[in-house]
Structures are given as structure tokens and as C-alpha cells.
Amino acid sequence: MAGGARTHTAAASVGAGAALTATLAGACCISPTLAPLIVGTLGVSGAVALAGIKPYTPWLLGGSFLMLAYSFWSAYRRRGDCRMKPRRGVRTMLWVSALIWLLAAANALTAAELSFATLDSGAEPLRSAFNADIGKTRVVMLLSPT
């Protein structure tokens, strides 16, 4: 969870940086500048291991991946009629966003492998979950994993 929070913080910084870059880059051919901003913002959402949105991890990662792909296409395509090229900083921000996406994806996959709580400090995590499901029939098993 701490790793997710760190990613969250880093992604938020990138989002802010992307916003500044987008403002500086100007309005013509908006997608090359706007897309990194969106990806930067979705990079925040890339910290999908955060508990509340964990069930939506695949959707958020998939959505941010599509945005990332679109941003690369926008930033590196031939310009055509548009005279305004994306600034180097925008492309840098895009690559940083891509790196953050990869970190978030790796974090989410790792978290999925280790999605169990420990009762080292007492049974409180289990007790809370148990009582939260008070309207349900509940089965508790104590097992050895070996």
C-alpha cells in the first residue's frame, strides 16, 4: 500500500507538470499537449492498488493504457496541416507518464499476488470484515497452506 501511495504522489507530480506543460505549449493541435496531461492524471489513477478502487484495477490500467497509446500516436504522428509541433518537454512528460504506468501496472500485479492481510497484531482485520458482512452467512476456515 505504501508503494501505491508513493506511486500516487509521483503520478500527481507528473500530472501537475503535464498541466503546466500543456498550458505553455499553446492551444493549436491540442491533443499532443492534452494527452500527456490526461495520461498524467490517469497515472494518478494508476496507483490502483489503493483499496477503494482496487476492484477497478484492470479497467483503470486498460483505460490509461489506451490513453497512453493515443498520446504517443498524437505526439509522434506526422503533423500535416498543423504547424505546431509538440515541444520536447511534452514528449518527455509522455515518456515519464509511460514509465509511471508501467510501475503502476507492476505494482497492481504484485499486489494481486499478495492480497492477504496479516493478523500479527490481533484479529481485528478479520473481525472488522466479519462484522461488515453481518447480513451474510459466513464461513471461516483455519488452514495450513502447506
Added chain:
Amino acid sequence: MKKNSSRDLAVYVVWVPELGAQPRHIPEAAKLVPDERARHYWDGAEVLGKEYKDVLRIAKTAWDVYFIFPPGTRWGSAGAPRPDFWMHQMSKVREGPVLDPKVFAAEVGKRTAGR
């Protein structure tokens, strides 16, 4: 669990360090319970097993046990609740029935029928 699709069923799998088990063994073992209604815990100090030793009035730390709690059972601050029904696979424990998966599944089914 495969045969019971009720959304009103919650399962808590508490993994314990019996037979030399460690947390690193959990991901592989958890694949045996892939149901999304199941939540997994690691009880390295067997806090729960020791508590259920008293609750069930058995002579050893409880593990390899299977409990059913009906809706409405609250886990208060006084301690873990007594199960409505339980089975086990512990040797020399005669206070409760030895696990029969069919019987256990039927007991769960009775409590979740129509829900």
C-alpha cells in the same frame, strides 16, 4: 463454494503456520480457493487458533477447522463468536464432527438457500 453461488455468503480463509507453513506459501495455496467471495489472512501467531481452542473447549490450538456463522452473528470485543456449526480434521479431537465436505456444503446450502 463452486456449488453455492449465493452472494450472501462470505468466506474467510485464515492461513496458519502449521506444518512449517510460511506466508510465501499462501499465494499458491490460495489458488485452491479462487472464489472472489473469499478473503485471505495470515495468522502467524495463531491468535485465532488459540482463541478457538477456548471457544470450542478443545485441548489443542485449533486449525484445520471449518466454521459456519449465520447472518446476524456479531464478533464483539469479548472474543471470537462460537460457530453455529463446525467441523475439523484434527487428530484426537472429539468435541466436533470430522470434516465431511458434502455435509459441510449442505449445511452452508441450508443457510444460504433462497438468498
